[in-house]
Amino acid sequence: MRISKIRIKNFRGYKGASEVEIGNLTTIVGKNDIGKSSVLEALDIFFNKKNAIVKIDKDDVNKDCLSEGDLITEIAVIFDELPASIVIDSSNETSLENEFLLNSEERLEIIKRYNNGGSEKVYIKANHPSNTNCNDLLLRTQKQLQTMIGESDIECENRTVNATMRNAIWEHYSESLELAEIEIDVTKGDTKSIYEKLEGYLPLYTLFQSDRKNSDGDSEVQDPLNKAVDQILADEEIQRSLERVAENVERKLKEVADLTVDKLSEMNPEVAESLNPIIPPSGSLKWKDVFKKVSISGDEDIPINKRGSGVKRLILLNFFRAEAERRQNDKSIPSIVYAIEEPETSQHTFHQKILIRALLALSQADNTQVLLTTHSPIIVKELNFENLRLIVFEDGGKVVKSVESGQLPYPSLNEVNFSAFNEITEEYHNELYGYIESEGHFDSFRTGRQTMEYIRERRNGTTVSEQKILTEYVRHQIHHPENTRNSRFTELHLESSIRTMRSYIENEM
Known part of the structure; x- marks a missing residue:
């Protein structure tokens, strides 16, 4: 599943609905404080919810909308390259098309709305049956679907599979479905569990921020492996192995303690009887301390936190990529989106060229997308027009434009700046x-x-x-x-x- 478009409304500087077309590699350019980072952070909120790096709150409501009494922030994502089949009921396969969950462009459109920066309400915009006889089948329980089939004498090959029953009912009314593009609330009734399963098909979205710390005190920069230790020790198989080690150690310690008490009782039974050896449970052992000296060092054993800021950031960026890939594999998520703010930060021009070429190559991998923001003309020069999106302030609101070859037949930040800002x-x-x-x-x-x-x-x-x-x-x-x-x-x-x-x-x- 791939992001093809996002839409933001009433979010920070975006008052009206602003759309951004997304490709395999999309780079957002524009002036400082024009709203580049807001696009990436809106997606983080959409995909990662409570685990987002920046949590949505009431201050994210656009101030003009707030003054007009409009408190509803909207973040919508439209997907293409959809899976041929999905499982949303038990273990039975169906498809988004068969469930009438695609919009008029045959794409999956998920809309999330937040009232005054509060919790989300989720909708799927779909070209869906509006005939009152079959317009709410996704909300129906298995028993209700069986009743509908029985009462209308509808032919159905399997009355124990919800997807099959829904398909049979829709087929029965195929001449009068009255398809219309509507918003289906997937936060109520049985649609809530359906959406929870559908979420498993969405891409993994990971955000690397431009102001991410890279000082000597930052534990990730100081040693990315320290964070890796936490993740490795959290693995269930590793935990079971450590428990076995702890049990063996506890058994040996008890043998030593019991033998000590026995020997003591030969000399002073009264003191021996007052002793009670205490061995901490295996779950309380701090295994991380055993590995606290792990590190990645360069030439002459110079640690990462003593390297230059550009090298530290480059290492951290690739640790971010490795960690995102590990999470993707652990969760068996088929696609991944890397969102990186200003990858040129602290990088020499030569490194900038290498970095953007590496990100271009990364974006060509299967089921992978890369989103960037940048102020670097060096990075822009390495891209094609199709990779660029320009944010401008126009007609009282922010507009995200594609950059086209109007004058120079190659990407030119000078041309982008002239078109956008009359620079x-x-x-x-x-x-x-x-x-x-x-x-x-x-x-x-x-x-x-x-x-x-x-x-x-x-x-x-x-x-x-x-x-x-x-x-x-x-x-x-x-x-x-x-x-x-x-x-x-x-x-x-x-x-x-x-x-x-x-x-x-x-x-x-």
């Missing part, structure tokens, strides 16, 4: 100029445009007056700041030149 930079001007020139279009671009005088300095110290279009004028000044014989271009000149080149690329190239 005017010399770097973007150089990028556009270089692209037009490299494609052999500059003579065509120059033709017919108004020129202005530019005083060029020769190497011998003399000067020459030349006529340059605005784009050339700006370009020469960017590359020859030592030439002060011309009036410096203004911010308006720079913006005008950028917009002219963008228009030319879009319409003429």
Whole structure:
């Protein structure tokens, strides 16, 4: 099962419903405090509930909605690549399609709503029968389904399997199902147990936050293996083995204690009778202390917490990946979503390239998705347009847009920043100029445009007056700041030149 889309409403900075298309690797970009982390944390709340890193509370309600009396936060996730069969009644197989649990796009859409940051109510939006004779079959008990089949004389091959009975009833009314997209409340009646089983098919969602501690005092960074010891010792088979060890030790200790008391009684029976050897139960033994010296060290036995911040974070990130994979395997969950905030944090540019390439490769693995947020142009340069989502503030609310190849035919953070924030930079001007020139279009671009005088300095110290279009004028000044014989271009000149080149690329190239 794979996330194909998420929708957030009345959550922090998101007032109206904002949708985000999700692929195998999706990277969210935008200004600081625009709501990138909120998307990842909303998913953490959706999937991990009470175990989420950040718990939902009343402060997560959008302030504008709050002032209007709207306290309902909505987080919805739409899934595709659905399992061919599922088990939601006992051990009997059925399918989401047969149970009419898919929306009009034939996807599974689960909606969670929270009243004033409180507990969740869960709904499945589905193209479901609305005929009153068969619109609530998922709420019906086995006995009620048997009664319906008997009273309407419906042919059914097996009256002990709920899924078979529901299918028979729906087939009986197949000419008048009156399908309509509705929200099915799966927190009441028998649908609650059905949804609990359906949850087992959802992906495992794991979040690695950008502000996750990586100081010397952080136990995970200080030694990831210390956390691993806790998890290993919690294993039932390991616990049974340790209990056997403890029982053997207890037996041996009792033999020694009994023998000691016997020998003491030969010398002083009165003192011996007052002694009662106490051996702590095996369950109270602190096995973790036995392994407290476990560690991962590098060259010359330098511990992790003494390495540079970038190395510490890189190790912690991969410990996070290993731990997520272990949890996935332990719980037999078929798919996994890695959500990582700002993977570039504390990383050298070379490491950033290696890291994003590794995450791209990871996203190509079966049943694996990767969600990122980033401010790094190096990471963006390694991606395709299809991997990018841009959050902007538009028409009074936040909108998440796909990034398309409108001008430059490759991902460019300069272009993203210009489109989103009207950010005017010399770097973007150089990028556009270089692209037009490299494609052999500059003579065509120059033709017919108004020129202005530019005083060029020769190497011998003399000067020459030349006529340059605005784009050339700006370009020469960017590359020859030592030439002060011309009036410096203004911010308006720079913006005008950028917009002219963008228009030319879009319409003429």
